[in-house]
Amino acid sequence: MAGRVAIVCAMRQEVKSLVRGWRKVRERGLTFFESERAVVVVAGIGTAPAAMASMTLVAREQPSCLVSAGFAGALRRDLKIGDVLVPSTIVNVATGKRFTSQSPESGGTIVSGRSIAGEDRKRELREEFVADAIEMEAAGVASIADSCGLPFYAVKAISDEVDFPMPPMNEFVDTGGTFHAVKFGAKLLFRPSWWGPTRALARNSHKASMELCKALEHHIEQFSNHEQGALKPQS
Template structure:
């Protein structure tokens, strides 16, 4: 991808395998405001700047604002973990997304690839304001025909549309459609990050949730590694499948 590309994630774990890769030019840390982490990699035709500030649309906006302190962006890409809404979407798989729907407003946003008709078999992603449970996953799939769910992509797409720049989206599946996870929402702080000590205290006395959380950890780590490969291929302009 030529020019300055903003790569917006929610959490450092989603970007770590990408920015710590040892092959090719190294990503460099940039100075950022408290709560935001930024990395940059220069290339022959511009620069890629990746960052994260926490979960949710408001925090995604913070990330983009921090990136724009360094450069005017030519394209914006939302990357990171997503939940599967379809049993055929396997955990740790990576997907290029065709379209995003904001479940709060009903707005729909097409990715740049869909605009030019290159998204056959690419999924629809629903952006929700909260981490959704298995019951809500069923409702979202039935209501919108979505196959994935996240918390940031619709906001990123809306901002890209407002700036008149191409929007892209790659998501890695951290939890499958029938995953039985504890309610994470009470433990997400205003910063968009998990309040780990209260959460760990909560699940410590609930052994029924231990297996699902360990599975989430394994899948999330695998998904981040696969996402790094897919993102770098996309940035390098190399062919990729809708699912990697």
């Protein structure tokens, strides 16, 4: 019998409509949402938190596959808010290591970076990796899937276009992957230049979340068609 699809996301708002009505469990310092076919874990922002949450999911679930789901920033001008990518290649920017997914669609390449990318950094990443989008978690999930012999997928929705004037968000993300919204809000009060982009990012993120959740609902049954029995991560 196939195990459940194990989905790793950074933030709950990315999958809010998907997990509505699912069973919520707080365990091992992580939040899980469970349905009959799938389980979602909220890992926090970044490659390391995503990898750690993936290891926990494998030990807890013996899943059919691992999926990295969430938001991404466009590196191509034709990608618009809410567009969904199911890439075939994931690149860890820090190490240059490449991972291959079992993408059922046209493929493409995304890069997992170490920080939230602004306009200049997006241009650099596009030139260096010829990639379609930038996010921060997929390489972490892919590394655990690879070490466990599990099928891996990534499903990402564009939340900021290539020329979006991203506010300086990185200083509000701690080493554990938590975004400190209260601290950001306090600083935002005294930064009028951030107000417009922050409102736009909230609108864009809502649209991206809706499209991401539709895509995940569509793919969960397809992703679940793998035999159960993943290897445990090597210590």
